[in-house]
Amino acid sequence: MLSRRAAVLLAVMSILTFHRPAFAGGAPDPVPFDEAAFAAAQKAGKPVLIEVTAPWCPVCKAQAPILSKLRQDPRFSQLQTFVIDFDTGKALMQKFGVRLQSTLICFKGPVETGRSTGETQPEWIEALLEKTL
Numbered sequence: 001m002l003s004r005r006a007a008v009l010l011a012v013m014s015i016l017t018f019h020r021p022a023f024a025g026g027a028p029d030p031v032p033f034d035e036a037a038f039a040a041a042q043k044a045g046k047p048v049l050i051e052v053t054a055p056w057c058p059v060c061k062a063q064a065p066i067l068s069k070l071r072q073d074p075r076f077s078q079l080q081t082f083v084i085d086f087d088t089g090k091a092l093m094q095k096f097g098v099r100l101q102s103t104l105i106c107f108k109g110p111v112e113t114g115r116s117t118g119e120t121q122p123e124w125i126e127a128l129l130e131k132t133l
Contacts (some may be wrong), residue, residue: 027071033092041080047132048107049079052098054086059102062120067104069122070129073086079132105133 030039030051053060070076084092086101087090090097096105103113106128113131116124 015088026074027076027079027081029071030067031080032082033084033089037080038082042107042110045109047076047079047129049129049132050096050103050105050107051086052080052084052086052089052093052096052101052103052105054101057086057101059118059120063102063104063125066120066122066125070126073133076129081127104128108132 033050038048038050049067051060051063053063067081071079071081084096084098086093087101098105100117102119103117104119104125105116106113108131114128118126119125119128
């Protein structure tokens with residue numbers, strides 16, 4: 001059974017996914033973390049971003065529009081973004097060594113290229129994502 005927070009997160013993500021206007025050249029929308037999809041993206045050598053977020057986190061809310069804007073940049077058109085809910089993804093957070101919400105982890109294929117926690121400077125987030133290219 002889904003917790004209330006997980007159900008709300010899934011509902012919001014589905015609304016954002018299905019009601020977002022298409023943007024030519026933009027990256028795919030973020031999706032909930034899925035081990036098989038993550039492994040496939042890594043095997044394909046795609047740039048990958050993992051966002052650890054919480055619906056109550058003000059820093060996560062500040063990061064969201066920055067990441068959304070960057071995903072629209074054609075440079076990041078191949079970026080695959082996976083979201084892990086801080087409140088319900090404890091096993092995944094342990095797997096990735098995450099202790100706090102608002103953590104961003106970047107991969108290029110199977111190699112972690114960088115991570116950041118609590119960052120809200122657009123230039124620094126952009127520089128982090130550029131490490132995946």
